Each structure stands twice: as C-alpha cells, then as structure tokens.
Amino acid sequence: MGTYEPALARRAELLNLIRQDCGSCHGMKLTGGLGLPLTPDMLRGKSPEALQQTILYGRGGTPMPPWAPFMTEAEAGWIVETLLKGLP
Amino acid sequence: MRKLSVTPLFLLLIILQGCASSTLRGTGDLGVVIERAAGSIQVVETTGHTRLGQITGLGDLSHASVNYSRDERYAYIFGRDGGLTKVDLLEMRIVKRVMQSGNSIGGAISQDGKLIAVANYTPGGVKVFDAATLELVADIPSLDDNGKPSKVIGLVDAPGNRFVWSLFEAGEIWVGDLRDPAKPAVTKFKQVGKEPYDAMITADGRYYLAGLFGEDGLALLDLWNMEAGVKRVLNGYGKGEQKLPVYKMPHLEGWAATGNELLVPAVGRHEVLVIDQNTWKEVGRIPVHGQPVFVIARPDNRQVWVNFAFPNNDTVQVIDVQSRAIVKTLKPGKAVLHMEFTPRGEQIWVSVRDEDRVDIFDSETFIKVGELGADKPSGIFFTPRAHRIGL
Numbered sequence: 117m118g119t120y121e122p123a124l125a126r127r128a129e130l131l132n133l134i135r136q137d138c139g140s141c142h143g144m145k146l147t148g149g150l151g152l153p154l155t156p157d158m159l160r161g162k163s164p165e166a167l168q169q170t171i172l173y174g175r176g177g178t179p180m181p182p183w184a185p186f187m188t189e190a191e192a193g194w195i196v197e198t199l200l201k202g203l204p
Numbered sequence: 205m206r207k208l209s210v211t212p213l214f215l216l217l218i219i220l221q222g223c224a225s226s227t228l229r230g231t232g233d234l235g236v237v238i239e240r241a242a243g244s245i246q247v248v249e250t251t252g253h254t255r256l257g258q259i260t261g262l263g264d265l266s267h268a269s270v271n272y273s274r275d276e277r278y279a280y281i282f283g284r285d286g287g288l289t290k291v292d293l294l295e296m297r298i299v300k301r302v303m304q305s306g307n308s309i310g311g312a313i314s315q316d317g318k319l320i321a322v323a324n325y326t327p328g329g330v331k332v333f334d335a336a337t338l339e340l341v342a343d344i345p346s347l348d349d350n351g352k353p354s355k356v357i358g359l360v361d362a363p364g365n366r367f368v369w370s371l372f373e374a375g376e377i378w379v380g381d382l383r384d385p386a387k388p389a390v391t392k393f394k395q396v397g398k399e400p401y402d403a404m405i406t407a408d409g410r411y412y413l414a415g416l417f418g419e420d421g422l423a424l425l426d427l428w429n430m431e432a433g434v435k436r437v438l439n440g441y442g443k444g445e446q447k448l449p450v451y452k453m454p455h456l457e458g459w460a461a462t463g464n465e466l467l468v469p470a471v472g473r474h475e476v477l478v479i480d481q482n483t484w485k486e487v488g489r490i491p492v493h494g495q496p497v498f499v500i501a502r503p504d505n506r507q508v509w510v511n512f513a514f515p516n517n518d519t520v521q522v523i524d525v526q527s528r529a530i531v532k533t534l535k536p537g538k539a540v541l542h543m544e545f546t547p548r549g550e551q552i553w554v555s556v557r558d559e560d561r562v563d564i565f566d567s568e569t570f571i572k573v574g575e576l577g578a579d580k581p582s583g584i585f586f587t588p589r590a591h592r593i594g595l
Contacts, residue, residue: 135241136539136557137514140452143284144240144266148307149325150355150372150401150453174449179401179417181449186515 120190130191134203141179146203151180156202167196231276232547234293235586237555237562238281239579240265245281246578247293250546250553250586253564253574257296263287263303269310269583272590273335274317279585280335282311288322290338293587300338304331312361315593319382321359321367328353330369332382341385348374349394358403358414358456360594362427370400370414370423377403377414377425377434393434396423402456405594406466406481413437415456417471424484437484438477447472448495452513455498467508467523469496476510476523490528493519498542501525502567503549509567511540511554520554522570532570536563544584555581 122130135144141151152158159167171192174182183192198204234256237246244260262268264285271280278299281289286305291298307326313319313335320333324346332342346354354371362368367380377396381389398418405412405427414423421439426432454469465487466479476496478488494516501508508523517539522532538558545552551573554563557580564574589595 132558137451139266140514143264143307145264145284147264147285149267149284149309150357179450179453181451 120194122191122194126191130187130195131198131203133186134195134198146199154199156200159200164193164196164200167199168192171195229294231293231587233587234276235544235553235584236270236279236281236291236293237553237576237578237581238265238268238270238583238585240268240557240582241580243283244579245279245291246576246581247291247296248562248576250551253576255576259291259296259298261298262289262301266582267309270585270589271311271313271320271595272585272587273313274590276587276590280311280313280320282308282322284308286324286326288320288333288338302333302338304333304340305329309355309357310359312359312367312594313590314361314367314382315363315365319365319385321361321369321380321382323356323359323369325355328355328371330356330359330367330380332367332385332388342382342388344378344380344388344390346371346374346378348376357401360403360405360412361409362405362412363409363593366427368403368405368412368425368427370396370403372399372401375400375418377412377423379425379427379430391430393425396434397421397436401453404456407593409593411481413456413466413468415454415468415471417453420471422468435484438479438486448474450495450513451515452495452497452517454496454513463505465525467499467501467525469499469510471495476508478528488528490523490530492523492530493521493533500543500545502545502552503547507531507567509543509552511543514539517541534565534570537561541582542584544586547586547588553584553586555584557581 142154143149146154172184174180233249233251235248243262247256263283266284279291286308288304289301305324308324311322320335322331329345346356354373356369359369365383370377377393379391397416400414401417403414412425422437424435424437468477476490480487494512496510498511510521520534521530524531537556541557542555552567562576566573
C-alpha cells in the first residue's frame, strides 16, 4: 500500500462506490449509519492493513460484506488511504 | 433575458406569475423526490408528470424519508444528519427546520396527525415533536437494562396514537403510547431476536414485524394481543444454507401484504419469501435477480415490484402475486434505489440514482411513459401516504 493510484476513470468509480455503496450503511458522508463512521478521526490509529482486509473480505459476525469481487487488493489499499485522508 | 429590457412585458410576466401561484389546487397527486447528494427535494405531480419546483438546503438526505400531514399539504423530511424539515408543498418553501439529533434514520406521524416521531441512531432514542410547530414534546432514550444506548430502527405509527420501534443492539421492541404526549407510556418487549434492522406494520395497524439481521427469522408483535408478547416467526428459514453477502440492507417499510400473504425480502438470499398471514409460516420462496431491497405491492395487490442491492441494482423485477411468477424484468439503469406507485397503481415511478433520472412506467404494459431529470434521486414519496397507517 502507499504508492498505487488508480487511473482517472476508475478513481471516479471507486469514489462513487465509497460515497454511494459504502454509504448505504456508513452514511453518504461516512458519518455512520447502521455501520460505523469511516471518518479520518474514527479510523486514526487503526492498522491500514487490517482495514484493507476488512474491505476485501468483510468482517465476520457483522453485516460488513466482502468487496473483493469488485476491486483489487491495491484498490482496497487506495480506498483505505483515501478514507484516512478524508474524501476529496 | 431579452424580455428584461421590455419593462411593461416584464411587469406583465410578474403579474401573470403571481396569478399562477395563487391558483387553487389540491395536493392528492403531489409527491416529493429526494435528491440525496444535493440535499434538495423536488416537488412533483403525478397527473402530468411534471416537476413543480425544487427546495434546497435540507442537509444530508442520504437515506431520507418523508411523512405527510393529514391535509397532504406539508411534508416532513427526515435527513440522515438529524435534520427534520417541514415543507409546504403549495407555497414550495421550508416552514421550519430543526436539527434534532446527530444521526437519524426516519420517522412517523401519529394517528391524529399532531405528533411527529423521529428514530435516531446517534445518540439513539425517539424524539417526538409537535407537528405544527416542531417543538419537542417528548424525548425517549433507547437505553437497555445496562444503560447502554441502541440505534432505533423500524419506527412506525400505530392506532391509538402509538408509535412502535425496535432497538438494534439491544434486540427489543418498544411500544410508546402518546395519547398524553407529556407522559409517554412505553411498553418494552425484550430479547425479541438478534439485531432487528428494520420493521413494518401491516396496513391495518395490527401486526408489527421486525426483520432480524443477526439470525434467520422475524419478530412479530400482535398489537391487538400485546399481553401475548413477541413471537418468533420463520425461525431459521435458511438453516444449513450458506448466506450470501448483503451489500445493502433490505427495507421493510414496503413489505407487501397482499391479502392473506406477506411478501418479504430474504436476507442473504436472492429470494422473496411468501408468508401465510394466518399461520405465519413460510409457504413459498420466489427466486429473484439479487438481494431484494424493496418489495412493494401495487395498490390492488396483484403485482409486487422488487429492486435489488449492489451489484444487481440496475434491475427491477415484477412478480405476479397469483402465480408467484416473475412476469417482467426491467433494466432502468445503474442504481435503482426506490419505487413508488401512483395512488391507484396504474403507474410506478422509479428512481435511478446514477442516471440522474426518475423513470415512470405503466404498471400493466411495463412501457416507459415518462421521465424526469433529478440529481442523484433516491426516495420517492407521494402524498396518499398521509392516509395510510405505517407510512
């Protein structure tokens, strides 16, 4: 993680996915819903690798589903970085 | 803009506009389309398929929902950010707006039309407001026996000026009697099941059903026989089957009650479940295109329309209730979020978020008969909801 940057069109798709589809549970502004908030404040101090794993494979015992069918590992890593920085 | 230089004509235009806005009209064919990202709403009418206006400044409207005053003139809009906004559909303006919590999920209007209740995630609990003034009249925290707050979900109105809601973390169903709003009388049902995520009340206001995310099954409360307590129905309906991931939680408000049968979205299965309302047993399963989100009956209960969670959310399927067969599969476009029938069901409006469009279909021929542009539309709510219990 750390150096990957998706191509412009894919970047737009991923940002839309974060806002709209992650947003279904975490809130469109990621301030939380049935799922936890995903704001930089909330995520600070958490392991980026663990967050990447959660995105890719979900979290057992919670409603968080696996997103691996829809993105690569590198893209999940980029999403974690984007969340940690705050959405543009 | 050319007309601006022609002063008499410009004045005439202003006068004519003044006349147009004071023309009498009813509100029974009006509705609201939520523009979730822009924080605005469109006021629409279903007779001529037109937009009457747009109202902005309503905050974060992701997951917004709407209730109507019983005169169908005012819309109460519940925003994700805890904003509660009262809008005048005729004057096309915000009457009053309050920030009543940090994070809310929806609301309900009382039987007598005088109270608005709001379900909150943060800090949890139900707040009740005067429908006329939006002054707070009751605040009911959602603390369990250990003093821990829960997110409130599945808030509906019930006869007797009551509201019913569920506690997500605590797994409880509460019935609040608001006949004396200053002294709400709350009856609590505990350990109803793991993680109730949404709920509905049947159109007659008798049965409250909460869907459980944490286990297969539904929690059922018969409001005519409250002393019998909450029963579990459809217990373990998917036993031994691998659950599929759920990329968007099903909504239960639109659960279709079609006479003797209730059609509900399964969780983690690409199926619509058919429940016999007399025995509360599963009597059928209808395989569908994806994880169902909304399962909505046409007002005559002959058809049920279903939309789906990501990544199957470009599709809508129509189930013929009598034969339980899928009679039509439509592909309106990317991210179909909501559907609303016209008052007697001859047409249905479908919001297609990523296409920035609302499509209007004839519900008999399935032909698209109109469309309206909208900025990332989500919920569509027509005024006849004003007169239906639970909506």
